[in-house]
Amino acid sequence: MDVDTGNMTQTNLVDKVVVPGDVVLDLTKMENQTIKLGSGLRQDCDYISVMQAGKLRLSKPNKYWVESSQKRYVPRLEDTVLGIVVEHRSDNFLVDIKAPNLAFLPVLAFEGGTRRNIPKFETGTLIYARVVKANGIMNPELSCTDASGKAAEFGQLKNGYMFETSTGLARMLLSSPTCPVLEALGNKISFETAVGLNGRVWVNASSPDDVILVSNAIMRSEFLSGTQQRIMAEKLLERLQKS
Amino acid sequence: MHVRREVIHIHLPRRSTSKCDMVGMVIERDSVGEEGDDVVTPGEFLGEATEFVAGKGAYVSPNGRSVRACLTGRRKVTAAPPGSHDNRSTIEIVGHKAHGAVPQPGSIVIARVTKVMARNASADIMCVDSKAVKEKFSGIIRQQDVRATEIDKVDMYQSFRPGDIVRALVLSLGDARAYYLSTAKNELGVVSAQSISGGTMVPISWTEMQCPLTGQIEQRKVAKVD
Numbered sequence: 001m002d003v004d005t006g007n008m009t010q011t012n013l014v015d016k017v018v019v020p021g022d023v024v025l026d027l028t029k030m031e032n033q034t035i036k037l038g039s040g041l042r043q044d045c046d047y048i049s050v051m052q053a054g055k056l057r058l059s060k061p062n063k064y065w066v067e068s069s070q071k072r073y074v075p076r077l078e079d080t081v082l083g084i085v086v087e088h089r090s091d092n093f094l095v096d097i098k099a100p101n102l103a104f105l106p107v108l109a110f111e112g113g114t115r116r117n118i119p120k121f122e123t124g125t126l127i128y129a130r131v132v133k134a135n136g137i138m139n140p141e142l143s144c145t146d147a148s149g150k151a152a153e154f155g156q157l158k159n160g161y162m163f164e165t166s167t168g169l170a171r172m173l174l175s176s177p178t179c180p181v182l183e184a185l186g187n188k189i190s191f192e193t194a195v196g197l198n199g200r201v202w203v204n205a206s207s208p209d210d211v212i213l214v215s216n217a218i219m220r221s222e223f224l225s226g227t228q229q230r231i232m233a234e235k236l237l238e239r240l241q242k243s
Numbered sequence: 244m245h246v247r248r249e250v251i252h253i254h255l256p257r258r259s260t261s262k263c264d265m266v267g268m269v270i271e272r273d274s275v276g277e278e279g280d281d282v283v284t285p286g287e288f289l290g291e292a293t294e295f296v297a298g299k300g301a302y303v304s305p306n307g308r309s310v311r312a313c314l315t316g317r318r319k320v321t322a323a324p325p326g327s328h329d330n331r332s333t334i335e336i337v338g339h340k341a342h343g344a345v346p347q348p349g350s351i352v353i354a355r356v357t358k359v360m361a362r363n364a365s366a367d368i369m370c371v372d373s374k375a376v377k378e379k380f381s382g383i384i385r386q387q388d389v390r391a392t393e394i395d396k397v398d399m400y401q402s403f404r405p406g407d408i409v410r411a412l413v414l415s416l417g418d419a420r421a422y423y424l425s426t427a428k429n430e431l432g433v434v435s436a437q438s439i440s441g442g443t444m445v446p447i448s449w450t451e452m453q454c455p456l457t458g459q460i461e462q463r464k465v466a467k468v469d
Contacts, residue, residue, distance in 0.1 A: 043440070043457050104361070135400050137359050 014058040018066060022050040025064075038065025039076075069168020073098040073198035075134035080154075082162065082196030083142065085125040093121055095129070098164075098198045101139045105129060109143040111151035119156070126157045126202060128194050157194055160204030161211050167199045169222040181221040184233035185214055193218075213240060283312045289334050295320070296329065300336025312336050343377030344370070346413045346422050353434070354382050354424065356407045362386045364403045366411070366424065381421040384411060388425035389464055401450075401462035402426075408435040410466050432466035 011024050018024070024041065025048040037043065040052035041064055050056070054068025073081070075097065083095035083103060092104040105127065107118045121127070133141035144154040173179050173195045178186075185191070191205035191214050201218060205211045217236050221229045283289065289301055289310045297303050298321070300314040312318070316336040323330045346352055346368055354366035368380040387394045389402050403409065410431050411424035426432045429449070438444050438454030438461055446452050446465045453460050 043459075045440075045456050137405060138361055138400060141361075 011056070011058075011064075013056050014064075016056060017054070018050045018056045019053045020050055024048045024050060024056065034062060036063040038063060040066025040068060067168070067171075069166045069171075071164075071166055071199060072100075073167060075099045075103070075131050075140040075198075077131055077134050079131045079134075079197040080195075081129060081131060081142070081198040082157070082194060082200035082202060083127045083129055083198075085121045085123055085127060087123065088121065093127075095127060095142060097131075097140070097142070097196075098200070099140060103131070103140040103142050105142040105144065109145060110155065111145050111149060121156065126162055128154050128157055128196070128202075130154060153194075157202050157204075160192075160202050161215060162200055162202045163215055163219065165199050165201055165219065166222065167197065169218075170195050170197050170199050170201065172222070173201065173218065179221075179229075180226040181217055181224075181229040181233050184230045185217055185237070188237050189214065209240060213237070281317070282315065283318050283336065284315050285311075285313050287312045289318055294331055295334045296323075296331045298333040298335035301334050310334055344372065344374040345376070346371050346380055346382075348413050348415050350413050351431075352382070352411055352413055352424065354409055354411055356403045356405055356409060359399050359403050359405060361399060364399055365421065366409060368422065368424075382411065382413075382424040383417065383421040384409075384424045384426060388414065388423070388427055391427045394427075402464040403433065404436065404461075404463070406437060407433045407463065410434050426464055426466070429467045430469075432464040434466050434468065436461075436463055 013022065013024055025035065027043075027046050027048065035048070037048065038057075040050060040054060041048055042051050048064070050066060052066050052068045054066040056064065057067055058064050075081075081097045083097040083105070085093050085105075086096050086102060087094040092106045095103045095105050097103045107113070108115070109132075110119060127142075127144065129142040129144050130146065131140055132143045144151065146152040146154070173182065173193070174197070182193070189205060189210050191203060191210055193204075193214070194202040196202075201215075203211050203214045203218070205214060213236055217233050220232055224232060289295065289312055292303050292308055292310055295310045297310045300312060300316060301310050301318075302313050303309070304311050314336045316338040319335045319337045321333045321335065323332055350372050352368045352372075353370040354368045356364055356366045358365040363383050363385045366382045366384060368376060368382050370376065384403070386397050386399060389397045389399070409426060411426050412428065412431055414423040414425045417423040432449075433446075433452070436444050436452055438452075438457070438459060440454055440457045440459070442454045442456035444452035444454050444461065444463075446463075446468075447460070449465050449467065450462055451460050452463050452465060
């Protein structure tokens with residue numbers, strides 16, 4: 001691997017596509033600076049190199065990270081995910097979150113949870129939860145409360161339809177300001193969604209037609225720009241004479 | 244050269260009133276000597292109980308008259324200590340792989356951590372009291388045995404990682420799967436560990452180790468090595 005010694009106190013790779021092995025920064029040329037590394041980058045003795053393929057992003061003044069999109073999910077702390085209950089053990093539920101290991105959801109990790117009112121989740125129940133422990137070695141741990149102990153929309157998701165997407169699309173749906181496709185659909189249909197950063201999206205609406213329409217629109221919007229998403233959503237709505 | 248003699252009696256079922264119903268085999272074996280060169284197997288006759296005391300690996304047969312082996316190995320005879328009432332020699336079986344180091348409660352072991360979980364960590368015991376083991380033993384370090392203070396707030400991930408070499412104390416024989424180990428002393432804990440960048444880390448306090456390649460600090464339960 002060639003280290004390009006022409007690098008630079010500021011990298012010119014920001015917002016460009018990078019692949020594993022690319023050298024982003026040469027630390028010997030930068031002194032007395034603090035750099036914050038996000039996901040996808042690592043320190044290799046004297047230079048910062050890329051670990052994951054994606055787009056390099058910079059948040060001024062000094063935070064770098066790589067935005068990538070995959071079908072599989074690597075658990076991170078404080079991510080909100082959609083999990084499917086696989087098994088019920090004595091002190092936690094085993095939940096599948098598309099990660100390398102099954103996640104544990106303690107039976108008491110609910111608002112007002114005590115040994116007497118343990119929720120009865122069967123195998124296959126869809127749960128919206130938050131990751132509270134994630135390191136590469138142990139099974140990740142989830143919780144159905146927010147940091148202060150309140151339920152805050154976490155818990156079982158009933159009815160509706162769940163489909164799987166890539167992690168990149170899930171992040172786009174959760175970005176603010178509101179993602180254009182959701183905005184365009186929301187103007188005409190009333191529906192609710194839950195987006196898991198592990199690449200699962202749940203949609204619920206009053207009629208099955210609406211659910212199918214919203215799901216298809218979301219699935220098609222991954223590689224479209226904002227305007228293209230709006231046009232695509234309008235066309236779909238027109239077909240079902242909702243405009 | 245040791246000369247040994249032993250007579251093994253084999254009884255054949257009586258078919259007739261013939262007198263040849265006992266066949267004896269004479270094997271050259273010395274009944275008093277140091278270590279034998281022949282391998283003995285469990286059940287094999289070693290000596291008379293009137294002449295020998297059963298040591299490690301040997302037992303007195305149910306009828307109380309003979310000393311037999313209960314392990315596979317070589318026999319070893321030690322003379323009786325002078326001044327004891329009983330002047331019988333002791334027969335032991337040596338050379339068996341169980342005579343390699345076996346962890347006993349109270350012994351200090353060196354182990355390599357294999358798995359870290361929420362409430363315990365598994366480790367493979369490699370040395371017992373500075374002697375390497377001949378077969379692998381499994382050990383478990385429970386959350387409450389990692390350190391002596393604040394045992395319910397222990398985070399296993401900040402104490403051990405897979406691949407760390409730890410010095411631990413054997414608490415008990417544990418269950419069928421693993422010995423119970425403890426690192427709840429100053430001189431027990433992680434002795435050697437590798438960082439995520441691959442360098443061997445240097446301890447800087449009893450909770451932290453630093454990688455020499457990147458300068459990153461990682462948390463471990465570090466042993467105080469003098």
